[in-house]
Amino acid sequence: MGRVYNFSAGPAVLPEEVLRDAAAEMLDYNGSRMSVMEMSHRSKVYEEIIEEAEKDIRDLLNIPDNYKVLFLQGGGHTQFAMVPMNLMKNKKADYIITGQWAKKAFQEAKMYGDVVAVASSEDETYSYIPDCSDLPIREDADYVYICENNTIYGTKFKTLPNTKGKDLVADVSSCFLSEPMDISKYALVWGGVQKNIGPAGVVIAIIRDDLVTDDVLEGTPSMLRYKIHADNKSLYNTPPTYNIYICGKVFKWIKSLGGLAAMKERNEEKAKILYDFLDSSKLFKGTVRKEDRSLMNVPFVTGDKELDAKFIKEAEANGFVNLKGHRSVGGMRASIYNAMPKEGVEKLVEFMKKFEKENA
Numbered sequence: 001m002g003r004v005y006n007f008s009a010g011p012a013v014l015p016e017e018v019l020r021d022a023a024a025e026m027l028d029y030n031g032s033r034m035s036v037m038e039m040s041h042r043s044k045v046y047e048e049i050i051e052e053a054e055k056d057i058r059d060l061l062n063i064p065d066n067y068k069v070l071f072l073q074g075g076g077h078t079q080f081a082m083v084p085m086n087l088m089k090n091k092k093a094d095y096i097i098t099g100q101w102a103k104k105a106f107q108e109a110k111m112y113g114d115v116v117a118v119a120s121s122e123d124e125t126y127s128y129i130p131d132c133s134d135l136p137i138r139e140d141a142d143y144v145y146i147c148e149n150n151t152i153y154g155t156k157f158k159t160l161p162n163t164k165g166k167d168l169v170a171d172v173s174s175c176f177l178s179e180p181m182d183i184s185k186y187a188l189v190w191g192g193v194q195k196n197i198g199p200a201g202v203v204i205a206i207i208r209d210d211l212v213t214d215d216v217l218e219g220t221p222s223m224l225r226y227k228i229h230a231d232n233k234s235l236y237n238t239p240p241t242y243n244i245y246i247c248g249k250v251f252k253w254i255k256s257l258g259g260l261a262a263m264k265e266r267n268e269e270k271a272k273i274l275y276d277f278l279d280s281s282k283l284f285k286g287t288v289r290k291e292d293r294s295l296m297n298v299p300f301v302t303g304d305k306e307l308d309a310k311f312i313k314e315a316e317a318n319g320f321v322n323l324k325g326h327r328s329v330g331g332m333r334a335s336i337y338n339a340m341p342k343e344g345v346e347k348l349v350e351f352m353k354k355f356e357k358e359n360a
């Protein structure tokens with residue numbers, strides 16, 4: 001039996017080439033006669049792996065020299081605290097709430113200072129991105145925070161908010177490396193890798209130099225200081241060595257396909273197949289305002305909970321797995337990250353058409 005088409009929101013599908021390559025190197029990495037899992041993070045061979053991974057992500061995103069790239073631990077939830085602990089000089093920050101992950105970051109930041117929600121789409125179950133062209137950003141806000149792609153609700157910022165000159169911090173977990181980005185527009189970008197880049201356990205943060213300082217909130221533990229990790233080239237403590245190695249392989253895979261511009265083209269093509277079908281279907285409906293649709297996470301419903309459940313069950317039996325929507329919204333969600341082949345989306349749509357006919 002072949003592999004399933006895995007539409008999980010994360011941990012998620014990885015490129016088959018990367019998995020095969022890692023399998024081939026499992027017992028003997030590059031003549032070292034051991035697995036990368038077994039290597040000291042202080043060894044020369046491992047240092048080369050992490051340095052090359054950093055170089056490759058710098059190339060892919062065209063990261064300016066005045067930004068540090070950090071491989072961190074503790075998942076997105078640790079960033080929810082690490083961002084305010086390191087960036088709140090005035091103890092003030094403005095948050096844009098476009099979903100559960102932005103809201104959680106907002107609530108966490110409240111523990112450290114005066115935090116305001118300057119915009120929110122909670123009124124319509126986060127099904128749209130609010131107009132962020134003229135928000136009441138505070139004069140003395142340390143930063144403005146967004147979650148750029150909303151994994152649960154399937155929306156994405158198509159234009160960045162007008163921060164009125166304040167530093168922009170973005171959680172890009174679910175759109176990381178799905179298309180080109182201009183890093184210079186952000187003060188700090190961070191993302192958990194478990195959607196588009198690698199196995200869970202790594203967060204990549206890209207942070208402007210001037211924010212990498214010892215001037216952090218009192219009591220900030222060493223492990224939660226960006227500067228400690230920057231000074232130690234992400235080897236302050238033992239990092240998730242194997243996971244970073246896989247991230248490095250995914251960077252090479254993206255490069256081999258033509259980089260982020262090519263990735264964007266592929267992702268637009270895939271998403272269009274699914275959205276076009278949803279727009280023409282009599283049974284299935286997308287749940288998000290069209291202009292704000294994510295290329296990565298596509299939520300949809302039939303409008304009937306029992307039929308949704310029947311669809312998910314039959315889809316699974318046919319090799320299309322993890323299509324259940326997030327527990328907070330129900331319905332279905334197809335996450336179609338970089339590593340989901342076009343064929344997976346085409347076959348899903350074929351299956352949806354068949355289901356629609358049978359259940360008309």
Ligand code: PMP
Nearest residue numbers: 075076077101151171173174192
């Ligand atoms: N941000 C986004 C956009 C997410 O989708 C998630 C969930 N994967 C998180 C943050 C939380 O990440 P973690 O589970 O790694 O803490």
